[in-house]
Amino acid sequence: MxxxxxxxxxxxxxxxxxxxxxxxxxxxxxxxxxxxxxxxxxxxxxxxxxxxxxxxxxxxxxxxxxxxxxxxxxxxxxxxxxxxxxxxxxxINLPNQDIDIAPVGAFATATGWGLNASQIYPEHLQTVDLPVMDRDICVHDYEGWVPVTDKMFCAGYDQGQKDTCDEDSGGPLKYNNTLIGIVSWGQGCALPHYPGVYTRVSKxxxxxxxxxxx
Structure with missing residues (x-):
């Protein structure tokens, strides 16, 4: 990247x-x-x-x-x-139009130089493995905040734990060396019930x- x-x-x-x-x-x-x-x-x-x-x-x-x-x-x-x-x-490979290759629960890898758990911007490139979330959970988590459209999906843990963060935006979320997501937005970083939201590249x-x- x-x-x-x-x-x-x-x-x-x-x-x-x-x-x-x-x-x-x-x-x-x-x-x-x-x-x-x-x-x-x-x-x-x-x-x-x-x-x-x-x-x-x-x-x-x-x-x-x-x-x-x-x-x-x-x-x-x-x-x-x-x-x-x-x-x-x-x-990196691109997915086919409208074909999502990573099933719910599959782990995808994000990389970036964004803010880490120690609240510092790291010098070296970081990686984190995140599970693709069930869409219904993702939509429910952001209900009343920002709509999660069909051009987006969530990856991470509903209880928080791991996430992408500030200055990871634009970076890849990949599965089997295919770019399935682009770091887009979220509420805070690794907060419970606010998973990271990614641009759905297949769209x-x-x-x-x-x-x-x-």
Whole structure:
């Protein structure tokens, strides 16, 4: 994965999906010109340089709604190309349109440099395994807060314990090396009855293909 940096500082994660394109959350890039953004890839460290890439295109989903978090997906096209297939730079697979490959209870892996349980932003890339939650539980947990639409799903534990957090946004939730979710939103971090909510990538496979021809 890559660190998406705004004015030089890590802000979000992003996942490589081809030699020129990465996918992230729309809320990470909404309203940002390409000149303000930088992708740092090929390093497991938050601050140690890897390979920096400037951007050609910044695309937020045209129906992204900031207050409600719906359609929270965006694309970035780099200037140049990634050298794929190295230990630290490689692409992740995408699901087919409307096909969810991870059943309820299956463990998926999130990665990022976001706030950890010690309330610090770690220097090294972190991983956490989270179970895909039953949709009815997820919808009930956020009833009266923000609607969990069919373009979202929850992963984590209803009693809290583990979660993604601030500055993990835009990063991957993967299952069998396939990008099933993008870190999107939640109420706090690892709070009981407020699991992490992820963009359901399978709902946007055709949208991704429209811009990237992948």
């Amino acid at each position: 890559c660190s998406l940096r705004v004015s030089g500082e890590h802000r979000c994660g992003a996942s490589i999906i081809s030699s020129q394109w990465v996918v992230t959350s729309a809320h990470c890039i909404y309203g940002q010109p390409a000149a303000n953004l930088l992708l740092r890839c090929g390093t497991l460290s938050r601050e140690v340089p890897g390979y920096d890439f400037h951007l050609e295109l910044v695309i937020s989903h045209e129906n992204y709604t900031a207050p409600m978090h719906d359609n929270d997906i965006g694309l970035l096209q780099i200037i140049g190309e990634f050298e794929l297939g190295t230990p630290t730079i490689d692409k 946007f496979r055709n949208w991704i293909g429209k811009y990237t021809q992948i």
